[in-house]
Amino acid sequence: MKPVVIAIIVLSLASSIFPSTASALTDLQNGAISQNCASIQSSLKSLQKADSRTRVLLGSTYQTLFTNFITPLNLRLVRHSQPNSDLIEIQSDFTELRTKFSKNFIKYSQSLEQLISIDCKNEPEKFYQTLSQTRKLRAKVQDSVQKIHQLLSRHLSATKTLLTTESSK
Amino acid sequence: MNSGARNLFILGAASIVIAFLTTTISLVVYHNSGDIYIDRSRPGFLPEKAERKNPDQVEFTFPENGKINKKEITKYQKNFKAQLEELDKFNDPFSPAPLSDESLGIPPGEETPSLESSSTDLP
Numbered sequence: 350m351k352p353v354v355i356a357i358i359v360l361s362l363a364s365s366i367f368p369s370t371a372s373a374l375t376d377l378q379n380g381a382i383s384q385n386c387a388s389i390q391s392s393l394k395s396l397q398k399a400d401s402r403t404r405v406l407l408g409s410t411y412q413t414l415f416t417n418f419i420t421p422l423n424l425r426l427v428r429h430s431q432p433n434s435d436l437i438e439i440q441s442d443f444t445e446l447r448t449k450f451s452k453n454f455i456k457y458s459q460s461l462e463q464l465i466s467i468d469c470k471n472e473p474e475k476f477y478q479t480l481s482q483t484r485k486l487r488a489k490v491q492d493s494v495q496k497i498h499q500l501l502s503r504h505l506s507a508t509k510t511l512l513t514t515e516s517s518k
Numbered sequence: 519m520n521s522g523a524r525n526l527f528i529l530g531a532a533s534i535v536i537a538f539l540t541t542t543i544s545l546v547v548y549h550n551s552g553d554i555y556i557d558r559s560r561p562g563f564l565p566e567k568a569e570r571k572n573p574d575q576v577e578f579t580f581p582e583n584g585k586i587n588k589k590e591i592t593k594y595q596k597n598f599k600a601q602l603e604e605l606d607k608f609n610d611p612f613s614p615a616p617l618s619d620e621s622l623g624i625p626p627g628e629e630t631p632s633l634e635s636s637s638t639d640l641p
Contacts, residue, residue, distance in 0.1 A: 373627060374627060375625075375627040377625050377627070378619075378624055378625055378627050381623060381624050381625050382624060385622075385623045385624075388623065389622050389623065389624075392616075392621070392622060393622075396616050396617070398563055400612070401555055401556060401560075401563040402563065403608060403611050403612070404555065404556055405556050405563075406608070407605070407608065407611060408556070410601060410604050410605055413577060413601060414598070414601050416579075417577060417578060417579040417580060418580055418594070418597070418598050418601070421579065421580045421581060421582045422580055422594060424582040425580070425581070425582055425583065425584060425586060426586065428582070428583070429586050431586060451552065452552075454552065454555065455551075455552030455555065457612075458552065458554075458555040459552075477624075480617065480622075483617060484614060484617050487612055487614060487617055488614060490612040491610075491611065491612040491613060491614070494611050494612055498605060501602060501605070502602075504598075505595065505598060505599070505602070508591060508594060508595055508598070509595070511591055512588060512591045512592065512595065515586065515587055515588050515591055516588050
């Protein structure tokens with residue numbers, strides 16, 4: 350009797366930890382994915398190109414901000430024996446977030462590529478499962494972009510404080 | 519087949535195998551490093567001409583050497599803000615909208631999978 354009870358508990362726990370996303374697809378959704386497969390794939394391919402462009406443009410602006418602004422300002426402050434702990438912390442966080450952004454983008458792009466390669470006409474459930482995963486990875490990329498932009502705003506505020514200090518001298 | 523011809527055949531076959539292996543390794547590295555997704559040589563993946571910065575335009579660089587005073591910091595802030603304005607041109611980059619069911623023409627299900635971390639419609 351005991352093994353049966355244990356097996357039921359294990360199965361119910363497993364089903365709650367690994368929910369089946371495929372079964373959540375309705376017949377209507379299944380049909381729509383199969384029917385609109387070509388247009389969905391076309392939209393995804395356009396999105397892939399647009400995302401790559403956004404990644405390149407954002408990445409080059411971050412690079413400019415880091416090498417032409419954030420780093421030289423800290424170096425100048427250090428040379429004048431006025432290191433600013435807040436600005437140094439921002440520089441370090443910026444490096445970390447840029448790396449995170451690049452890694453998150455790679456993971457997302459790989460998932461998107463996998464999604465595009467799935468035959469959604471014949472495998473709508475597999476397609477939807479991968480789509481859900483890709484959405485999660487895209488949300489991570491968006492999150493890292495938002496964090497970088499918040500950090501840049503913080504950097505600007507820190508320079509305002511620096512300006513106030515210099516003005517009062 | 520004499521030994522010379524056999525050696526020539528082995529050399530040719532070995533060259534093909536080595537070329538195949540090194541090409542495969544290169545492609546795997548190219549793909550896994552993520553360079554494939556930001557490769558500027560891929561048509562369509564490049565930013566449009568209008569989107570790119572003018573290469574003739576000299577970018578501002580805050581020099582490492584110089585004074586620290588009100589004038590210098592104001593100049594720094596002015597140019598820094600100009601760069602932030604460039605970033606503001608991107609309207610919510612990587613927003614969930616393009617991958618939503620609605621955008622892809624997938625009708626809403628009775629019970630949608632809870633994998634969407636970005637979903638805000640659910641209570």
